[in-house]
Amino acid sequence: MTQNRPGLFGGGQTRSTTLSLQLLQYGVAVLSVALALGINLLFRTYLEPTPTPLFFAAVMVSAWYGGLGPGLLATVLSTIVVNYFYISPLYSLNINNVGYLMRLSVFVMAALLINSLNQAQRSAQRRAEANLQAWRDSEARFSRLAESGIIGTILADLNGSVIEANDAFLNMVGYTREDLCSGQVRWQEMTPAEYLDVSQRSQAELRTSGVCTPFEKEYIRKDGSRAPILLGSAMLTENTVIGFVLDITDRKQTELALRQSETTLNALIASSPVGIALFDRELRYVHANEALAEINGIPLSEHLGQRLEEVLPAWAPTVAPILQRVMDTNEPLLNQEISGVTSPSNLMRHALVNYFPVCLSDGQVLGVGVTSMDVTGRKQAEAVRLRLAEEREQLLAREKTARAEAETANRIKDEFLAVLSHELRSPLNPILGWSKLLQTRKLSEQKTQQALATIERNAKLQTQLIEDLLDVSRILRGKLVLNIAPVSLSSTIEAALETVKLAIETKGIRIQKSFGHETDLIMGDTARLQQVIWNLLTNAVKFTPPGGTVAIRLEQNHNCVQIQVRDTGIGITPDFLPYVFDYFRQEDGTTTRKFGGLGLGLAIVRHITELHGGTVWAESLGEGMGSTFTVQLPLLKGQDDEGPGREGEPPATPAPPYPLVGIHVLTIDDDGDVRELVEFVLQQAGAKVRVAASATEALQQLETFSPDVLISDVGMPDMDGYMLMRQIKALAPERQTIPAIALTAYAGEIDRQEAIAAGFQLHLAKPVEPETLINAIVTLLNKNSASDPNRPMP
Structure with missing residues (x-):
């Protein structure tokens, strides 16, 4: 015996019951057709020639009881029975008459229509039953919801009356059911004035769409206090509304507490002297305070919503990896010192920073919190x-x-x-x-x-x-100051040799000269370069014993000219060699030293050489081994090899024996010896000379005497030479253009510039050689006669 076992969605018993019901329905269909046939055969005499009504009845009964399947079965069985028993030829399923065929077809069509109508009626009935059940279920759920006390439920009209309400709503507003029944509960009167406008908008929405979007408002309780609620409603009928009311008092209190807490926290953060910021997972500033903005040197408004690299591009490469690490590891990173330049101030700032993850209760990381203390100060x-x-x-x-x-x-x-x-x-x-x-x-x-x-x-x-x-x-x-011009070094060396010739001959020193033919010009000051070579030669002669040798060599070394002075003298000790070019330094500064001098020559050599863009150095193998001094000077580029006379100066011509014949000279000096010397020198050169012991005396003589040249000292009592020149310029025009020479012991470059600025044309330093003074007068007169033909020429 086979037992029913549970299937996928139910037990075997349910499937067996369904099968029995189906067999019963199809059995009724067969029994109905058989019953119709039996009655037709039994009462054949009375029912012919129209046996089909009883078969229609069998189809209707089968369809009503069993549905479409049994009805169709009854239709098929009835058609077969009618054709077999009542259509000629009898007891055969063949049809030879068209009329019979048409009658049979009409029967079939009518039977099918009966089945179709019955099936439609059964489907409508099932839908109605299902809808009724759904409504009953919904009503039951609504009743349970309304009675649950969680949500207040009301039925109200649009005029403001509450028709029905559950206990949850009545408890919410503090009214009793007796108040409700007596009509004291009216939603319009419970609505505060400030919420009337939003209530009217919700009514308009109800009339338009049938439902109202939930909104927040307040009801005035019976005791006068207020109940914050969330209200949603829908139209039931043309004037009846069902509303659902949720008491949000707890939520409002929570929100208020949250706002107060947030306000307190924001105030704490805002007033904190420590910079505070919150970054989200995309490293955007979610929150920051003024202290942080001040540390960063950027307004607070430019932080919020911006990414780190947008606010602090200089700090982002350092800070961004730290923030990402804190989010990834969910571990804080404390006391990190960072430094960087903030924009737009471009100031270097230093900060001590703490990083900590900000998480939800489940451990999910929302971002990173940062506290920053400016430690720049x-x-x-x-x-x-x-x-x-x-x-x-x-x-x-x-x-x-x-x-x-x-x-x-x-x-x-x-x-x-x-x-x-x-x-x-x-x-x-x-x-x-x-x-x-x-x-x-x-x-x-x-x-x-x-x-x-x-x-x-x-x-x-x-x-x-x-x-x-x-x-x-x-x-x-x-x-x-250097007077730069093209210089022939070979000529300069020869001139320097001439100045030390007497000392060389006195000590019997041999001179060896070697001048390279390829040597070019250089740019320099002839007098100063001659001073360099003279100092080196003088130094070599001084420290070379009688009968020794001094060699001077001039050659081109790449793009430089090299002058080398080598002697066989006493040499230089290694200890003193680094100081040989220092001012006032001598290897032997004691009173028992063998050689004189101030120790200035080599210091002057070094400075003049460096002013020309060159270098100088000294070499010596030690005491008694002689010494070598080398000077390197840059070549004058682009010059052709023109030979020794490259400076373009005209050949010197010997001065005549009386170069100042016919020249009138006024000389002023407060020193009588100087006046007498100058007067004698100029008279020997043929000049007519007047002398003055002071500037005042000179001005008096100028009233009756018109000199061709004026020679004046600068440093004199009462009125110096500069003041004298200014006084002369204030005289008659013919006195203002007298050529003037400053002959003074103030020999500096600044003194020369001041003399020229005061009105002197030449500046000569005391002591002066007679030939130098005479040549200066001749040069000055020649220069002035070229610009003024009326002036006398020597």
């Missing part, structure tokens, strides 16, 4: 402290060095003053001695010439010492 203070400490150390070191240097400088100064005193006094002794002897007029002609030569040599030596001191002064003040 602290870093700067620390830097200042370190700098001050370093400066203190440096000051201490400098103080020690300065003290050592001062002690060295004092020693060098004392040595220099002693040497200076010696070097200045030494030439005076032969000058004074021979001068006294000459005054006795007891010397032979040979001794007289020897005395004059000695006096001249020592005077020139003293003049050179003073010139060296003045040059060093100009160098130290940065006032040494």
Whole structure:
């Protein structure tokens, strides 16, 4: 015996019941047709010739009881039975008569129509039953919802009356059911004035669409307090509305508490001296405070909603990976020091930053919170402290060095003053001695010439010492000026050799010269370059013993000209070699030294060489091994090889014996010896000379005397030479253009510029050679006669 087992969606018993019902329905169809046939056969005499009505009845019964399937079965069985028993030929399924066929077809069609109508009626009935059941279910759910006390439910009309309400609503507004039944509960009267407008809009929406979008409002409770609610409604009938009311008092209180908490938090964040920010997962600023904006140097409004790299492009490469790391690991990162330039201020800022993840209760990371403290001031203070400490150390070191240097400088100064005193006094002794002897007029002609030569040599030596001191002064003040022009170094070397010729011959020193034929011109100051070579030659001759050798070599070395002076003298010790070009430095500064001098020559050589863009250095293998001095100067580019006479100067012509014949000269000097010397020199050259002991006396003489040349000292009492020139310019026009020469002991470059600015045409430094003074007057007169033909020429 087979047992029913559960199927996929139900038990076997349910399937067996359904099958039995179907067999019963189809059985009724067969039984109905059989019953109709039996009645027709039984009462055949009375029912012929129309047996079909009973079969229609069988089809109707089958369709009504079993539905479409049994009805169709009854239709098929009835058609077969009628054809077999009642249509000729009888007891056969063949049809030979068209009329019979038509009658049978009408029967079939009528039976099918009965089945179709019955099926439609059954379907409509099932739908009606289903709708009724759904309505009953909905009503049951609504009743349970209304009775649950969770949501207030009301039936109201559009005039403001509440028709029905559940207990939840009545408890919400504080009314009783007796109040409801007596008509005291009216939703319009419970609505505060400020919510009437939104209520009217909801009524308009109800009339238009039949439903109202839920909205928030308040009801006035019976005790006068207010109940915040969320109201949604729908039209039931033309004037009846069903409403659902949710009490949102707790939510409102929560929102209020949340707003108060948020306000407190925002106030705390806003007033915090620490910069605070919140980044989302895309590294956008969700929140920030003014302290952070001040640290970043950017307004707060430019932070919110912006990505990190948009606000702080300079800091983003450092900060962005840190933020991403905190989100990925869900772990904080504390006390991170970062530095960067903020825009648009472009200031370097330093901050101490903490990063921490911001998470939901389930651990999901929403973003990263940041606290930032500006430590720029602290870093700067620390830097200042370190700098001050370093400066203190440096000051201490400098103080020690300065003290050592001062002690060295004092020693060098004392040595220099002693040497200076010696070097200045030494030439005076032969000058004074021979001068006294000459005054006795007891010397032979040979001794007289020897005395004059000695006096001249020592005077020139003293003049050179003073010139060296003045040059060093100009160098130290940065006032040494070069007169740049193309220079032939071979001619310059020859001129320098000529100046030391006497010393060379006196010591019997051999001179070796080597001038390269390929050497080109250079740009430089002829006089200063001659001074460089003269100093090197003088130094070599001084330190070379009698019978020694001094070699001078001129050659081209790539794009430079190289001058090399080598001697076989006493050499330079390795300890002193680094200081050989320093001012006032001598290897032997004691009173027992063998060689004189101030120790300025080589310092002047170095400075003049560097002013020409060149370099100079010294070499020596040691004491007794001689020394070599090398000067390199840049070539003058683009010049052709024109030979020794490349400077383009006209050949010198010997001066006539009386170059100043017919020239009237006024000389002014407060020193009587100088006045007498100048007067004598100029008279020997043929000039007619007047002298004045002061500027005032000179102005008086100019009232009656019109000189061709004026020679004046600068430093004089009461009125100096500059003031004299300004006074002369204020005289008659013919006095304003008198050529003037400043003959002064103020020999600096600034002194020369001041003299020219005051109105002098030439500046000559004392002491001056007679030939130099005469040539200066001739040059000045020639220059002025070229511009004024009426002026006399010497």
